[in-house]
Amino acid sequence: MALVDVMRDMQEQQTILDVRDLKVSFKTPRGHVYAVNGIDFQVTAGEALGILGESGSGKSVSVGAMMGLLESPPAMITGSADYRGTELLNAPASVTRKIHGDRISMVYQDAITSLNPGLKIGTQIGELFKVHRPQMSRGERRAKAVELMEAVGIHSASERVDSYPHEFSGGMNQRIMIALGIALGPDILIADEPTTALDVTVQAQIMKLLGDLRRQSGMALILITHDIGLVAENTDRLMVMYGGRPVETGPTAKVIDRPSHPYTIGLMNSIPQVEMKGQKLVAISGSPPKLSQLPQGCVFAPRCPLARDVCRSSVPEITDIGQDHFSACHFAEEVAND
Numbered sequence: 001m002a003l004v005d006v007m008r009d010m011q012e013q014q015t016i017l018d019v020r021d022l023k024v025s026f027k028t029p030r031g032h033v034y035a036v037n038g039i040d041f042q043v044t045a046g047e048a049l050g051i052l053g054e055s056g057s058g059k060s061v062s063v064g065a066m067m068g069l070l071e072s073p074p075a076m077i078t079g080s081a082d083y084r085g086t087e088l089l090n091a092p093a094s095v096t097r098k099i100h101g102d103r104i105s106m107v108y109q110d111a112i113t114s115l116n117p118g119l120k121i122g123t124q125i126g127e128l129f130k131v132h133r134p135q136m137s138r139g140e141r142r143a144k145a146v147e148l149m150e151a152v153g154i155h156s157a158s159e160r161v162d163s164y165p166h167e168f169s170g171g172m173n174q175r176i177m178i179a180l181g182i183a184l185g186p187d188i189l190i191a192d193e194p195t196t197a198l199d200v201t202v203q204a205q206i207m208k209l210l211g212d213l214r215r216q217s218g219m220a221l222i223l224i225t226h227d228i229g230l231v232a233e234n235t236d237r238l239m240v241m242y243g244g245r246p247v248e249t250g251p252t253a254k255v256i257d258r259p260s261h262p263y264t265i266g267l268m269n270s271i272p273q274v275e276m277k278g279q280k281l282v283a284i285s286g287s288p289p290k291l292s293q294l295p296q297g298c299v300f301a302p303r304c305p306l307a308r309d310v311c312r313s314s315v316p317e318i319t320d321i322g323q324d325h326f327s328a329c330h331f332a333e334e335v336a337n338d
């Protein structure tokens with residue numbers, strides 16, 4: 001094995017983000033909303049982690065807590081999120097300034113609203129370099145902006161760099177947000193539903209670009225989505241969330257081949273088998289848990305076709321079902337072997 005491959009192997013095994021028992025609740029006039037109820041995950045360099053779950057399962061709040069995006073109060077955040085030895089949760093801006101938006105960047109779910117309508121695209125990309133890479137010259141910033149726009153598939157970028165957001169389509173603005181996310185060569189890119197607004201061809205092109213970046217630079221990707229086809233094709237590991245808890249985690253291929261939690265099975269049954277790509281998750285019968293009043297036992301029990309008495313009275317432990325694959329179901333083995 002060549003030295004470069006050995007080094008890449010070593011880099012790939014290095015944990016760069018270690019999240020332990022992350023909990024987030026919001027104090028509201030109508031009581032506490034328990035949005036995230038104890039999640040654990042690790043991210044290694046170059047890895048792609050998928051976070052999959054229905055609307056309201058706590059995906060955005062989890063990463064929002066790590067990125068310092070939640071106002072506190074009302075948010076109450078506990079647990080730990082260690083990025084290369086630095087604690088990110090409840091950390092002062094002086095600690096996270098060099099990390100957030102630089103070493104860990106994020107493409108937001110409602111990306112388009114975060115572009116400034118009054119600034120040319122090239123200027124907006126340039127601003128990022130001005131703040132984080134002050135040594136760069138104006139010319140270098142402009143050249144980099146053009147390069148990034150081309151990388152995300154915007155043609156004639158050297159002309160369009162002087163256009164305003166309203167002169168681009170929604171999908172193009174979304175690609176510009178992805179360009180902003182990768183501009184500083186982050187260690188970790190958190191992409192929250194990054195390609196929902198894009199057609200499948202552009203979506204595939206963006207995912208390929210992100211995959212290439214991971215292989216070349218060791219960037220890790222946290223891909224948050226409802227789209228099971230997207231995680232199936234583009235992630236190494238998968239965390240399925242329900243009611244603010246991880247219900248199943250493991251290597252993506254293993255989770256999809258041998259789903260071991262009734263919720264994951266429900267998700268997989270709710271989409272057509274042949275063409276999984278681009279499909280939204282159809283709700284499993286019943287409604288999502290009321291986060292101000294979580295059930296006493298398994299959070300999925302009220303909707304679970306397999307629920308028994310124990311499921312309604314005690315919270316299931318995380319069960320190791322082998323090969324780095326875990327399920328938070330009292331009957332994990334049974335479900336996995338069925």
Ligand SMILES: Nc1ncnc2c1ncn2[C@@H]1O[C@H](COP(=O)(O)OP(=O)(O)OP(=O)(O)O)[C@@H](O)[C@H]1O
Nearest residue numbers: 026028033035054055056057058059060061062291
């Ligand atoms: N500031 C807040 N105050 C009260 N509740 C909140 C607040 N922010 C988020 N929540 C609640 O936390 C829960 C989790 O929200 P989150 O945005 O993480 O869901 P999500 O999994 O990202 O869903 P989607 O797929 O729709 O983006 C939701 O019930 C939401 O209403």
Ligand SMILES: [Mg+2]
Nearest residue numbers: 059060061109
């Ligand atoms: Mg969200």
